[in-house]
Amino acid sequence: MNAxxxxxxxxxxxxxxxxxxxxxxLFFFVIVTSLFPLGIGADTALLRKIAPGVIWVAALLSTLLxxxxxxxxxxxxxxxxQLVLSPNSFTSLxxxxxxxxxxxxxxxLVLLAPVIxxxxxxxxxxxxVLMAALLLGTPVLSLLGSIGxxxxxxxxxxxxxxxxxxxxxxxxxxxxxxGAVYASSVGLDxxxxxxxxxxxxxxxxxxxxxxxxxxxxxxxx
Amino acid sequence: xxxxNSSIPHSTVPILEARAIxxxxxxxxxxxxxxxxxxxxxxxxxxxxxxxxxxSLLRLLTGLAPPESGEVLWNGVPIKxxxxxxxxxxxxxxxxxxxxxxxxxxENLRMYAAIDGIDLSDVEAFSTLWRFGxxxxxxxxxxxxxxxxxxxxxxxxxxxxxxxxxxxxEPFNALDTQAVRELxxxxxxxxxxxxxxxxxxHQPLAISNLRVFDL
Amino acid sequence: MSNVxxxxxxRVTNWFKFSSPSTFYxxxxxxxxxxxxxxxxxxxxxxxxxxxVAPVDAVQGQVYRIIFxxxxxxxxxxxxxxxxxxxxxxxxxxxxxxxxxxAQALAPIGAWMAFLSLWTGAFWxxxxxxxxxxxxxxxxxxxxxxxxxxxxxxLQASIDNxxxxxxxxxxxxxxxxxxxxxxxxxxxxxxxxHQGASVSLTKAPAMAQTMLWGMMLMALCLWMYSIxxxxxxxRAIILEREAHTDWVKQLNEVKS
Numbered sequence: 001m002n003a004x005x006x007x008x009x010x011x012x013x014x015x016x017x018x019x020x021x022x023x024x025x026l027f028f029f030v031i032v033t034s035l036f037p038l039g040i041g042a043d044t045a046l047l048r049k050i051a052p053g054v055i056w057v058a059a060l061l062s063t064l065l066x067x068x069x070x071x072x073x074x075x076x077x078x079x080x081x082q083l084v085l086s087p088n089s090f091t092s093l094x095x096x097x098x099x100x101x102x103x104x105x106x107x108x109l110v111l112l113a114p115v116i117x118x119x120x121x122x123x124x125x126x127x128x129v130l131m132a133a134l135l136l137g138t139p140v141l142s143l144l145g146s147i148g149x150x151x152x153x154x155x156x157x158x159x160x161x162x163x164x165x166x167x168x169x170x171x172x173x174x175x176x177x178x179g180a181v182y183a184s185s186v187g188l189d190x191x192x193x194x195x196x197x198x199x200x201x202x203x204x205x206x207x208x209x210x211x212x213x214x215x216x217x218x219x220x221x
Numbered sequence: 222x223x224x225x226n227s228s229i230p231h232s233t234v235p236i237l238e239a240r241a242i243x244x245x246x247x248x249x250x251x252x253x254x255x256x257x258x259x260x261x262x263x264x265x266x267x268x269x270x271x272x273x274x275x276x277s278l279l280r281l282l283t284g285l286a287p288p289e290s291g292e293v294l295w296n297g298v299p300i301k302x303x304x305x306x307x308x309x310x311x312x313x314x315x316x317x318x319x320x321x322x323x324x325x326x327x328e329n330l331r332m333y334a335a336i337d338g339i340d341l342s343d344v345e346a347f348s349t350l351w352r353f354g355x356x357x358x359x360x361x362x363x364x365x366x367x368x369x370x371x372x373x374x375x376x377x378x379x380x381x382x383x384x385x386x387x388x389x390x391e392p393f394n395a396l397d398t399q400a401v402r403e404l405x406x407x408x409x410x411x412x413x414x415x416x417x418x419x420x421x422x423h424q425p426l427a428i429s430n431l432r433v434f435d436l
Numbered sequence: 437m438s439n440v441x442x443x444x445x446x447r448v449t450n451w452f453k454f455s456s457p458s459t460f461y462x463x464x465x466x467x468x469x470x471x472x473x474x475x476x477x478x479x480x481x482x483x484x485x486x487x488x489v490a491p492v493d494a495v496q497g498q499v500y501r502i503i504f505x506x507x508x509x510x511x512x513x514x515x516x517x518x519x520x521x522x523x524x525x526x527x528x529x530x531x532x533x534x535x536x537x538x539a540q541a542l543a544p545i546g547a548w549m550a551f552l553s554l555w556t557g558a559f560w561x562x563x564x565x566x567x568x569x570x571x572x573x574x575x576x577x578x579x580x581x582x583x584x585x586x587x588x589x590x591l592q593a594s595i596d597n598x599x600x601x602x603x604x605x606x607x608x609x610x611x612x613x614x615x616x617x618x619x620x621x622x623x624x625x626x627x628x629x630h631q632g633a634s635v636s637l638t639k640a641p642a643m644a645q646t647m648l649w650g651m652m653l654m655a656l657c658l659w660m661y662s663i664x665x666x667x668x669x670x671r672a673i674i675l676e677r678e679a680h681t682d683w684v685k686q687l688n689e690v691k692s
Binding site for chain 1: 283284285286287305306308309311313315316317318319320321322323324328332333335336337338362
């Protein structure tokens with residue numbers, strides 16, 4: 001348990017010492033969402049309709065940007081090997097890295113999203129639903145993303161390949177997450193979307209850390 | 222290729238053993254059906270030309286990579302079966318320093334202590350760093366230290382880790398003569414304390430109880 | 437007593453004998469012509485039924501006959517993904533190279549089936565709804581399946597170390613297999629939520645028995661075809677990956 005918290009703390013500390021990487025991903029999120037009105041037009045009714053999808057897609061892409069960080073640095077300086085050789089469960093250490101990643105890449109999105117939502121003229125209730133959906137969905141993005149990051153460790157063209165591998169897996173989260181916000185904005189029931197998001201979350205939480213740990217060990221061999 | 226064994230110690234003595242291990246890297250078979258034994262108090266120096274498989278052999282002994290066939294045993298138990306137990310007694314230092322450049326020497330030591338399940342008091346951490354000449358530098362990020370100083374942080378880790386098995390890949394690389402002497406004496410103390418060491422090096426070594434293995 | 441034991445053990449060893457690339461290679465070579473023959477037989481029968489026996493559809497006319505290709509290739513694309521993931525999983529669990537090579541051989545075939553499914557879907561859709569592409573649940577899922585195939589192929593292509601590529605691909609394929617039903621379900625959900633078009637067969641007028649037969653025969657044809665091509669590809673992969681071994685160097689094909 002101590003090792004798990006040490007890893008979370010360590011990764012957060014490392015991010016604090018190199019803040020620029022993290023802030024770039026957040027700026028990306030904001031900039032990308034701003035591109036859509038510029039490309040499509042500022043008709044508020046239209047913007048309200050596309051807001052859930054646009055915000056969620058931007059969240060997916062900005063999470064992808066941050067995934068590179070998860071294992072690559074530790075792999076390059078040899079620390080990842082040391083983690084594999086730890087007497088503590090490697091799965092729990094990987095889970096620690098995923099948690100740290102979410103705290104840095106996912107949670108800020110949850111907090112920033114309402115600001116973007118206002119730009120797209122979403123009503124207050126939909127903004128609340130947006131935050132809740134992102135709160136449940138972004139951990140799943142970090143979890144699933146860790147698999148892609150682990151599989152492409154040290155591979156040429158890794159980041160683009162990683163996106164190709166992970167984006168299909170993100171589709172259910174996108175559908176249920178954006179669907180929840182859209183449903184709320186037109187007054188439909190959202191419980192179905194949230195139960196499915198919750199199910200995805202529990203499924204990912206249960207299996208993914210172990211799968212990613214196995215993938216990292218394969219990459220290290 | 223079999224090792225030239227000196228007298229085999231009793232099985233009650235802690236012993237690291239490789240039985241008939243074969244290593245394949247890519248398409249090449251580096252070595253096949255290799256036997257190896259190291260017991261407590263012994264230092265095994267693995268020699269060979271570049272590319273012959275020294276690093277691969279070390280990684281097989283740590284359990285990072287599985288052998289194509291054969292097995293590695295710690296005290297008679299395959300390391301695959303009780304990897305947590307083996308890893309709690311193992312320290313592996315590879316080619317790369319495995320230090321986080323943005324963390325300080327002290328933070329690195331503390332981090333590794335927690336990950337390795339060691340209870341490291343502040344007193345011990347500081348005194349170990351000072352012993353290796355890092356007084357006043359404990360709170361500097363590692364990327365501000367010289368290459369030699371980074372190696373000394375690693376030596377501090379070797380001491381605080383309290384492992385029984387040390388597997389070191391070219392530990393004498395980039396060390397000045399004084400550091401080489403220090404490391405050799407550190408290894409000597411470790412062997413006296415019933416530890417085992419397996420290492421590779423291109424240089425001749427002045428360590429007591431040394432056995433050479435040519436790959 | 438010992439005779440019985442010998443018989444039993446020789447039967448057991450017989451089975452595992454073929455899990456080595458060197459013994460599987462000639463066996464595969466002998467099987468390929470048979471599968472081609474079966475594929476051609478089923479194909480001729482299936483196409484004959486598709487074009488001459490199945491009745492003309494009242495609503496869609498002759499165009500609908502493309503479903504005799506579209507549906508079987510869709511089935512095959514999903515079936516092959518399962519088989520590929522199974523082989524990859526076996527390779528991971530038992531650490532056998534040949535199982536991983538089978539998965540590697542099947543991936544492009546499955547990808548090709550998925551692509552054909554999308555292409556024939558477009559050719560069917562254009563006369564039906566006037567659009568080359570509709571965001572129907574099944575077509576969209578098929579598109580995502582194609583992405584999963586491409587991801588698997590790309591991953592294996594980018595990793596230089598063959599064994600690492602095998603194992604990494606296996607993990608990706610197994611994760612994919614678990615996700616395919618989830619993705620399919622979510623896409624259906626999305627489709628009903630946004631009331632998209634539907635290319636569902638069940639909505640079409642009741643299927644004549646002959647139509648079903650036609651599709652089954654075409655599916656069998658494609659299955660035999662996939663096995664034949666799969667075996668041909670795996671033989672090529674074996675030659676490539678085992679090029680350094682003695683038995684490969686002894687082969688007639690390699691010596692010439």
